[in-house]
Amino acid sequence: MTYYPAFLDLSERLVLLVGAGQVAARKLSALLEAGARVRLVAPELHPKTGKLLNDRVELLVRPFMDADLLGVSLVIAATDNEAVNQKVAHLAKDKGLFVNVIKSPELGDFQVPAALRRGSLTIAVSTGGASPAAARRLRKELSESYGPEWEPYLLLLSRLRKRITEKGLSAEKNRPLFYRLVESDLLTLVKKRSAPEVDVLLNDILGPGFSLADLELADLFN
Known part of the structure; x- marks a missing residue:
């Protein structure tokens, strides 16, 4: 089966989670992190799941x-x-709802991939159910290539993009600047946590007005 990859915005969406064991605890944590509201249904509550309860969880024991x-x-x-x-x-599908069955993926119609997160960066890996262990191994390998420096790096790029587009230039004129930034040594300098060198590079590419302080990111490496 070929799955269609997608990222879901679950903010304020109500998600039904049936089960409250250790696996459910991991799912509950991820759902809450995504901003979902959760209806949690289970005859018993695992301690790890219980620790995650808050006002966004409707618990039905x-x-x-x-x-x-x-x-x-x-x-x-x-x-x-x-x-x-x-x-x-069966009941979820009858109502036209997408359902994921963790223990028996073939019963559902979507799977949750192994995911690597670095701030706004999310890399999802799926083997289509062939080998979840292989997907987890690949995620681990990716974590070595895409380290924690990607979080401040993408935050910086986001601020730069906003500041550049605010100047009102056309997309044709802005696009080369964006590519120069991502093809430069900016990521390497962010990984070094070298604010002075970052400021020099930004000035060389974009001119004055784009320092970390100008972007309100003076504490980016703190």
């Missing part, structure tokens, strides 16, 4: 019921009970 699907945008079945997973998947 009982078995799954059909009515739990009302008003949700996405469904994740994270139980160890195959019968429950099948029921959740």
Whole structure:
């Protein structure tokens, strides 16, 4: 099967998470980080899951019921009970809802890839269910190539892009500047955490008015 890759904006969306074990705890953490509201349904609550509860989680300590699907945008079945997973998947699909079944991916219609995050950078890796272990290994290898310096680097590029576009020049004139920035040694200098050298490079490419202080990023490396 060929999957269509996509990134979802779950801000303020209600997601149904069935199950409250250790696997569900990881899913709950990721959903909350994405800004989702979560309806968590399970007969028992694992301590790790309990520590994540806040006002964005609607906790229902009982078995799954059909009515739990009302008003949700996405469904994740994270139980160890195959019968429950099948029921959740069947009912979700009947209502036209996308559902992910962690223990039996073939029952659902989407999978959650292994993901590497560096600030606004997200690299997702999927083997289409062939080998989750291989996907995790690839994510680990990518983490060595795309280190923590990418978070301040992309924050800086975002500020630069905003400042450049505010000058009102055409896209044709701005585009070469953007490419010069990403093809320069800027990432290397950010990795070195060398603010003076970053300022010199930005001045060489963009002229005055684009220092870290001008961009309100004087504390970028603090």
